[in-house]
Amino acid sequence: MKHNRTAQILWAGRELLSHPGATLLIALSMGLLTTMMATGLLLSQALTATTNRLLTQGPDLVVRRVTPDGGQPLNVKTAAAAMAIPGIIEARPRIWGTVRTPQGVVTVVAADQQAIQRLKVPDAIRAPVPGEALVGSGVTVPETDSRLVLQGGTAITVRVAQRFPREADLVTHDLVMLHPADARLLLGLAPEEACDLALTVFHADEAEALRPELARAFPWPVHIATRQDTRKHYATSFGRRGGLAVMLYFPAIIALLLLVAGVVRQQIGNRARVGLFKALGWTSRDIVALQLTKALLVGLPAIAGGLMIAYGLVYAPSQQWVGTLLLGWQKTSPLMYLDTGYAAPIFLEVAGIVLIPYLAAVLWPSLVQAASDPQDLLNRGA
Amino acid sequence: MPTVLACRHLAYAYPNHAGPSAGTPLLQDIDAVFPGGQVVLVSGRSGAGKSTLLHLLAGLLRPSSGEIVADGQPVSRWLTAHRDRWRRRAGIVFQQDHLVSDLTVLENVMLPLIPRSGGPRQWRACGLAMLARLDAGDLAPQPVATLSGGQRQRVAAARALVDAPDYVVADEPTAHQDLDNARRLGRLLRQTADRGAVVVVAAHDRHVDEWLDVDQHLILDNGYLQPVP
Numbered sequence: 001m002k003h004n005r006t007a008q009i010l011w012a013g014r015e016l017l018s019h020p021g022a023t024l025l026i027a028l029s030m031g032l033l034t035t036m037m038a039t040g041l042l043l044s045q046a047l048t049a050t051t052n053r054l055l056t057q058g059p060d061l062v063v064r065r066v067t068p069d070g071g072q073p074l075n076v077k078t079a080a081a082a083m084a085i086p087g088i089i090e091a092r093p094r095i096w097g098t099v100r101t102p103q104g105v106v107t108v109v110a111a112d113q114q115a116i117q118r119l120k121v122p123d124a125i126r127a128p129v130p131g132e133a134l135v136g137s138g139v140t141v142p143e144t145d146s147r148l149v150l151q152g153g154t155a156i157t158v159r160v161a162q163r164f165p166r167e168a169d170l171v172t173h174d175l176v177m178l179h180p181a182d183a184r185l186l187l188g189l190a191p192e193e194a195c196d197l198a199l200t201v202f203h204a205d206e207a208e209a210l211r212p213e214l215a216r217a218f219p220w221p222v223h224i225a226t227r228q229d230t231r232k233h234y235a236t237s238f239g240r241r242g243g244l245a246v247m248l249y250f251p252a253i254i255a256l257l258l259l260v261a262g263v264v265r266q267q268i269g270n271r272a273r274v275g276l277f278k279a280l281g282w283t284s285r286d287i288v289a290l291q292l293t294k295a296l297l298v299g300l301p302a303i304a305g306g307l308m309i310a311y312g313l314v315y316a317p318s319q320q321w322v323g324t325l326l327l328g329w330q331k332t333s334p335l336m337y338l339d340t341g342y343a344a345p346i347f348l349e350v351a352g353i354v355l356i357p358y359l360a361a362v363l364w365p366s367l368v369q370a371a372s373d374p375q376d377l378l379n380r381g382a
Numbered sequence: 383m384p385t386v387l388a389c390r391h392l393a394y395a396y397p398n399h400a401g402p403s404a405g406t407p408l409l410q411d412i413d414a415v416f417p418g419g420q421v422v423l424v425s426g427r428s429g430a431g432k433s434t435l436l437h438l439l440a441g442l443l444r445p446s447s448g449e450i451v452a453d454g455q456p457v458s459r460w461l462t463a464h465r466d467r468w469r470r471r472a473g474i475v476f477q478q479d480h481l482v483s484d485l486t487v488l489e490n491v492m493l494p495l496i497p498r499s500g501g502p503r504q505w506r507a508c509g510l511a512m513l514a515r516l517d518a519g520d521l522a523p524q525p526v527a528t529l530s531g532g533q534r535q536r537v538a539a540a541r542a543l544v545d546a547p548d549y550v551v552a553d554e555p556t557a558h559q560d561l562d563n564a565r566r567l568g569r570l571l572r573q574t575a576d577r578g579a580v581v582v583v584a585a586h587d588r589h590v591d592e593w594l595d596v597d598q599h600l601i602l603d604n605g606y607l608q609p610v611p
Contacts, residue, residue: 281497282497
């Protein structure tokens with residue numbers, strides 16, 4: 001007769017079912033621990049990956065005219081001064097600003113079809129025509145009326161014709177895109193004026209080196225921001241709140257220690273059973289294999305379940321809490337970008353952090369007991 | 383080589399953690415041979431050390447001195463892993479049955495078979511056959527908590543014998559049995575010995591000859607094991 005591994009697993013399952021309450025409690029604890037740890041780490045990773053992905057769609061450099069009083073519009077023709085610098089391949093004057101609506105403050109951006117294409121949104125999305133707006137999911141309008149009242153230097157009313165997809169929510173959540181003429185009117189800009197210049201360089205790595213030359217190219221003081229500066233801004237902003245999520249890790253570690261202590265106690269309390277099994281002809285190896293199988297039957301599904309829940313909490317389209325926790329959004333949340341190169345190690349790390357101490361807690365008492373005489377275990381467990 | 387179990391200058395004293403009894407010698411200088419094919423009865427008053435002797439013979443305890451020899455091998459001196467493997471060849475009926483309360487009768491009887499070979503179907507068939515031989519087949523699906531003392535002992539005996547062991551030690555296996563069931567168990571132990579196994583039974587029942595066909599009768603008194611003339 002051959003040794004039947006499946007039969008051993010079935011028996012381990014039967015043993016677990018003889019204590020369904022304890023088994024369920026351990027599985028739930030492990031699943032919850034895994035969820036807590038993985039959610040914090042996945043969220044931190046997802047924010048970084050999503051931000052990086054969105055920033056790659058933005059300009060390499062942004063030039064803004066500054067005065068002692070703050071920002072100042074610049075003439076669109078000054079783009080030629082930037083284009084004269086070797087290495088800069090595109091200079092786009094941008095029109096944007098923050099304005100009020102009855103529901104709150106929104107960011108207004110003027111866009112033509114080229115700008116829309118640059119955002120890599122679905123083809124169905126068209127640049128707004130005069131009198132129309134393309135808005136993010138956080139911009140609300142009355143249900144009975146798709147008109148949006150915007151209050152800038154001048155008040156204008158536009159019709160919400162389209163909405164951005166949620167994939168772009170991290171940058172378009174409160175965004176209102178208008179036709180350039182509407183945007184200039186709203187922000188009080190003259191026809192030849194823009195708010196800043198967005199520059200694209202031939203080698204992205206050279207953006208930093210172009211700063212001094214750019215500063216000299218304009219007849220007035222400028223503020224120059226690289227993509228790296230923008231990334232730092234986002235990282236600081238998200239990192240502060242994302243750190244809260246990572247802090248879930250510490251109570252989870254304490255809970256893990258408590259779980260390990262409970263499992264060790266349970267295993268030590270099990271010594272009479274181990275003694276009996278040894279007396280009935282089970283070898284130390286059989287007992288350790290049984291305990292290991294039982295531990296894996298509980299631990300692996302619990303950890304897999306915990307990881308799936310964590311994944312759902314961070315990446316599922318219906319999740320709400322990320323936006324609420326990190327950005328203060330009430331209704332929708334951004335869709336997070338999954339970078340498998342980072343997420344897979346997180347899954348493995350969390351699975352290892354939870355599973356290894358649990359297995360040690362199960363196996364260590366079993367190994368100690370396995371080395372004892374059966375009658376000794378029976379007497380001490382009685 | 384025929385199966386044989388022997389004690390050589392065997393002694394056992396309570397270990398240090400045994401409280402007031404620590405260090406008290408229970409068994410002293412025991413030399414005995416338990417040949418295969420024979421049923422050996424060990425009797426003696428309560429507390430004489432019969433259970434301890436059986437536990438030593440079954441490899442559940444290590445002697446304080448001397449040794450247990452099985453088929454010429456000093457099994458009591460072996461390392462744990464080797465003793466574990468040897469113990470697979472032994473079946474034991476405990477005085478306090480030691481049934482697993484959260485398993486059914488059949489599952490208790492199947493326990494010695496599980497780490498060995500085969501699968502649930504074979505374990506089940508072997509377990510049911512052995513229970514039937516002890517007239518306990520109808521108890522198979524019941525939880526052990528619902529059994530009477532006599533039923534529990536029959537289940538414990540079935541568990542000890544289910545894997546056809548080469549060495550059987552039975553500690554007061556009929557203490558709660560009626561005579562019919564005691565005779566049924568006695569016949570089964572006889573059949574076990576007849577196929578060449580060593581069978582050692584401890585009992586202080588004066589009417590043991592009514593249910594057990596004994597080949598050799600030893601008495602344990604003051605720590606010494608002596609043949610009954």
